[in-house]
Structures are given as structure tokens and as C-alpha cells.
Amino acid sequence: GNSVTQMEGPVTLSEEAFLTINCTYTATGYPSLFWYVQYPGEGLQLLLKATKADDKGSNKGFEATYRKETTSFHLEKGSVQVSDSAVYFCALSDQGRAQGGSEKLVFGKGTKLTVNP
Amino acid sequence: DTEVTQTPKHLVMGMTNKKSLKCEQHMGHRAMYWYKQKAKKPPELMFVYSYEKLSINESVPSRFSPECPNSSLLNLHLHALQPEDSALYLCASSQSWTANYGYTFGSGTRLTVV
Numbered sequence: 001g002n003s004v005t006q007m008e009g010p011v012t013l014s015e016e017a018f019l020t021i022n023c024t025y026t027a028t029g030y031p032s033l034f035w036y037v038q039y040p041g042e043g044l045q046l047l048l049k050a051t052k053a054d055d056k057g058s059n060k061g062f063e064a065t066y067r068k069e070t071t072s073f074h075l076e077k078g079s080v081q082v083s084d085s086a087v088y089f090c091a092l093s094d095q096g097r098a099q100g101g102s103e104k105l106v107f108g109k110g111t112k113l114t115v116n117p
Numbered sequence: 118d119t120e121v122t123q124t125p126k127h128l129v130m131g132m133t134n135k136k137s138l139k140c141e142q143h144m145g146h147r148a149m150y151w152y153k154q155k156a157k158k159p160p161e162l163m164f165v166y167s168y169e170k171l172s173i174n175e176s177v178p179s180r181f182s183p184e185c186p187n188s189s190l191l192n193l194h195l196h197a198l199q200p201e202d203s204a205l206y207l208c209a210s211s212q213s214w215t216a217n218y219g220y221t222f223g224s225g226t227r228l229t230v231v
Contacts, residue, residue, distance in 0.1 A: 093216035103216040107159035
């Protein structure tokens with residue numbers, strides 16, 4: 001089945017540092033790819049998404065490009081802030097799972113980011 | 118309204134209690150989901166409702182009973198839970214049966230079983 005592998009961290013950076021969180025996937029077909037962020041004590045928020053190869057998703061200074069040739073969707077930000085401290089989840093749409101007429105998101109294990117002032 | 122609202126935010130229940138978690142959305146989404154998330158783990162899918170019908174049950178124990186009374190509401194009925202069921206329960210919704218649009222998540226109910 002479809003799966004996502006992301007660096008588990010934790011990742012600790014100083015404010016204004018460059019961030020990369022690696023995410024690679026295994027999938028049949030053409031899944032959509034997502035990054036979700038979870039702040040302490042909260043639910044998941046969609047950060048960005050890309051629906052086809054070479055698409056770049058971006059939001060709040062974060063970017064990720066859907067690379068079919070390397071099956072990757074790495075998350076980057078040029079200058080992190082303390083407020084970016086959270087857990088980041090890479091996910092893909094499991095198009096192979098059409099049981100009962102529904103699909104599901106498959107999540108990576110999450111990467112905890114801590115940004116120090 | 119672009120939110121998924123979950124109530125209660127916190128719940129403590131005994132192993133013999135019956136309780137319910139509630140989830141509501143008014144975005145016109147036709148698919149709704151229950152996830153369970155243990156500490157430092159990714160969310161695990163429990164149930165999927167598509168057009169108010171149960172579409173996926175990920176082999177969840179019968180002490181968890183989902184219900185979708187209408188297209189805006191999703192409930193999770195809890196009965197005779199075990200301490201290991203303590204977790205954050207997340208509700209989500211999406212536009213339709215396809216996951217390509219992503220999900221909108223609620224803030225979750227933090228459940229403690231004593």
C-alpha cells in the first residue's frame with residue numbers, strides 16, 4: 001500500500017535558521033501530497049498541498065515541491081520563527097484504498113520542530 | 118464557517134461509563150472521519166463516513182460506535198473503554214470521498230479513561 005517516510009527528528013533550530021524536513025513516499029497512481037502542522041494541544045492544520053508532479057505548495061513562508069522522479073515532498077522554510085515550533089506531518093492521499101467508495105490520508109510519523117530564540 | 122467543532126475538549130470517564138463525542142461542520146463537506154492519536158504518534162484512522170453512510174471501519178473494537186445523524190454531525194459513542202483507549206480523538210471532514218483535497222481537522226477531544 002501507499003506509505004510516507006519522513007525524518008523523525010526531533011529538529012532543533014535557532015530563530016532565522018533554514019529548515020528542511022525530508023519526506024519521501026511510495027505510491028501507485030498519482031496521489032496528492034500534503035504537509036500538516038500540529039501545535040501543542042491542538043488538532044492538525046493543513047499547511048500546504050500539491051496535487052500533481054512539479055506543483056509547488058506554499059503557505060506562511062513554507063514551501064514543498066512534488067517531485068515524482070525522486071518521490072519526494074520536502075518541506076522548507078528560509079527563516080524559521082519561535083512560533084513555528086510544532087509537529088509537522090507529511091501525508092498523501094491513498095488512491096489505492098477505494099473501499100466503500102472512500103479514500104484516506106496516509107500520514108508519516110511526524111517531525112517535532114523546536115525553534116529557540 | 119471553515120471549522121470543524123468538537124465537543125467536549127476534555128473528557129474523563131470510568132471504564133463502566135457511557136459517553137459520546139460530538140463533531141460538527143457547516144462547510145457542506147460530505148465525508149467525515151474519526152481519528153485516534155496517541156502521544157507522539159501520527160493520527161490513526163478509525164472510521165470514515167461518506168454521504169452519511171459508514172464507508173470504512175478500520176477494525177475498531179465495538180466499544181467505539183460511530184453515528185452520522187446528518188451531513189453536518191458526527192458522533193462517537195463510547196462504552197466500556199479501557200485505559201489504553203486514552204488518547205486525543207480527532208474529527209475531520211473533506212469535500213467528498215476523495216482525499217485529494219485534504220481534510221479539515223477539529224481541535225480534538227482529549228479522552229482519559231480511568
